Amino acid sequence: MLDNEKIAGFIGKKILRLISLLVIVCFVSFMLIQYSPIDPVRAYIGEMPVSAEHKAKLEEYWGVNTPPQEKFLNWAGDALKGNFGISLIYRIPVTDVIKERFTASLALMAASWLFSGILGFILGIVAGMKKGTWIDKAIKTYCYVLAATPTFWLALILLMVFSVYLGWFPIGLSVPIGVTAENVTFLDWFLRLILPALTLSLLGVAQIALFTREKLIEVLSSDYVLFAKARGEKGLDLVLRHGIRNVALPAITLQFLGFSELFGGTVLVEQVFSYPGIGQAAVAAGLRSDVPLLLGIVIVSACFVFFGNAIADLIYQFVDPRIKQQEASI
């Protein structure tokens, strides 16, 4: 069978899986919020003084008196047409909010994903090569400490050091005072991106570095490395020839499987740095019961995580020649 055909089959299967997953996720999330003791109308009104008449109208709009199943079907029907409703906080369609916010978050996540991946891989290779030496111990300690570090605390520390103490970056405020959102220059945007991306990168290094280290040690104690040594290969050449070749694929796969944690980290980091991304929107939607927006974000995040997993699967099944061969022989 051709590879292209196989990949097409793979993608087809994945899409079916994604659809079935989304249906369940939507239903469960919807019901969870529906049966929540939190009253959406009260949350919407908040501190505003409203008349009883207005309130009744709102209740009708929210369908307080329609049964949840019917409400879900209404919502799902609209969602299928691409209409996820109007965000209560931002007063614009949910899709528009998500589009804008998710783009901003993607830049943040992509930067830290790449940086943490590369740095983590290099640190892991160095630690694995120098197993047992002080370099290895230093890298391992660094990773263990980082894995235990609360994301938002590290963000706060970086904010204190670089923004408050050194004054290199703006504190908080998503847009400089007196500048409208449209006039934000690339530089402004870039400056705002650095600290959050740095926080996420520093934290993301831990997992990939420890994994790479373990994998490299495993590879270095394998029969084929033993044989390579017996044939006179040694040192860096040996690691470059056999180590990286065998460690890279699993490490990249792991990095793709980390989309879920990356998203969680983004939520916290955006909150600390007031970065106008999807994480901040999710927190606002959650705190102020913006049900349509929250549901929209849940769906987008589920797709995001699914996408990462699917790519990891794709690498596993189609790039690694060993797996490819096994498939063919079946």
Added chain:
Amino acid sequence: MSTAVVTVNKGVFSGFNLRQKTLLIIGFTSLLLLAIVISSVSFGEESLHTNFGSKNLNPSPEHPFGTDWMGRDMFIRTLEGLGSSILIGAFASTISTILAIVLGLLSSAGKIADSFISWLVDLFLSIPHLLLIILISIGFGGGATGVIIGVALTHWTGLTRVVRAEIKQLKTQEYIHISRNLGKSKWWIATKHILPHLIPQILLGTILMFPHAILHEASATFLGFGLSPHEPAIGIILSESMKYLSAGYWWLAFFPGLSLLIVVLAFDMIGENLGKLMDPKNAHE
């Protein structure tokens, strides 16, 4: 052709072998965590009195972590926050462990049950963990209860997979087949043969769950979903500290966060070292 117990060691712990060293680390860190919980419980209301005469003080011997804008001692606030973090972590880990055991055992009941459990695990892993906690906490009415339930209901996936895999492996063992041929019931085999083998794994899994649960609780609280502002919690302390960052009150954020880090690290170390004791394959590395 002889087996001899040899002691080879260098460095800080010279004089101890790896076994003693490992036990020592476990003992010391457990003691530290216990001390935190006990002291946080024993502090009364009066130790956190507001004293506007001593507000926003730098760290000093009298107030090692400084004081906040109401003159409260940050060291005591931190200890209380850590204590409640550990207790919440313990509660959440216990619930998640029970869920993991039940679901793990259930998955061995049959093919349909097994694929249902795998599907459930996949479902829980399909949404970013923090978002899932937020969603569940809203579903349960928010506040402290909401977050605690959210944390407790979302940490079972990893251990369930471990239990499931372990049972699959155990089921191929000879003595299980013999018991089955002798006509023992599934329940009898599960409780008499399978469960005892799982206990070390489960214990380790529970301890390794702790740090995640604690960090997630703190994160959700920090974002504003969890405990209310007057309750002691590290998340609350840190989110409050954000208001005073530009004023340069660095100690409000620095020490509480660092203490949380140390507690999480302590749990990691206990888990790691217990794991080494149980499975010494790679100990000589």
Added chain:
Amino acid sequence: MGNMGNKTEINAKGKKETEALLKVEDLSLSFIQYASGLRQTELKVICNLSIEAYRGEILAVVGSSGSGKSLLAHAILGILPSNAKLDVKMEYNGKKLTQEIKEEIRGKEIALIPQATTYLDPLMRISNQVIGCVEEKNEGLMKKVQREVFQRYDLKPDVDRMFPHELSGGMTRRVLVSTAVMSSAKLIIADEPTPGLDEKTLNETLSYFKDMANKGCAVILITHDIEAALKISDKIAIFYAGTVLEVANVEDFKNNGENLRHPYTRALWNALPQNNFQAIKGHQPMQDEVIDGCIFYERCSKKNELCSKGIPQFKSINGGVVRCNNVS
């Protein structure tokens, strides 16, 4: 077999006077391990083992599977794991063989032919592996040499671009042998090269080693297959529970085996299908059993008082050596 034997004799006589290429004296190897609960233990795997390899000769080290024979090869090449403790006097070409020298000459002077396909990098194409790590300017040349060697072993051009998992058992064996041929090694150590091969491939593989010996290499053939060893070897070292009990000439196994020195070797001879096909009772001592006397004491039919006290010294008898008190 008779034919091969004749040739062997001529070869053996021609080179016998020259000095051993590799001398291994009193090799002891142990591992430091951690048992459950992190109790540290030391496990002895090889004990007081001595062998010598001569140019133009094949020395077979014969012992049952899983008894630590491969570690002998790894010890000679200096590729033991980090928790291994090695104690040995080794000489190569008249000079002391230290770890530094091992690292310097392995792959060049000493080549290993490993036992399984797991010794090939699963993600590297065959020709790159066989050529190994070479300078860029030599790559073209090495590629040509590799093609020639492959041609000789009947490996078609498409094998060059294959991955290890795509090879059949016989092809893997030939690829592994090619790696040794590519090097200009003087000492070849083949670790279990025969399992899983059919009669034809087996004979073919054995003939490769014979070729190497005929070209003047010293070959150490580590195997559990005594019949295969008898077909091509000049000397047979009998490996038992971590040590060598006897080094016999291949002629000693002829006729009724009356020239064999050690009771265990006799028992092995008896167990051969063409002889009595009678296996010896009992089993080899486990690696963690403590034994003071002769390692074969428990199973020996000729044991006496002396045998339970101290390991018997090596004695030279009839052109072979043996560790036994009851031979003279």
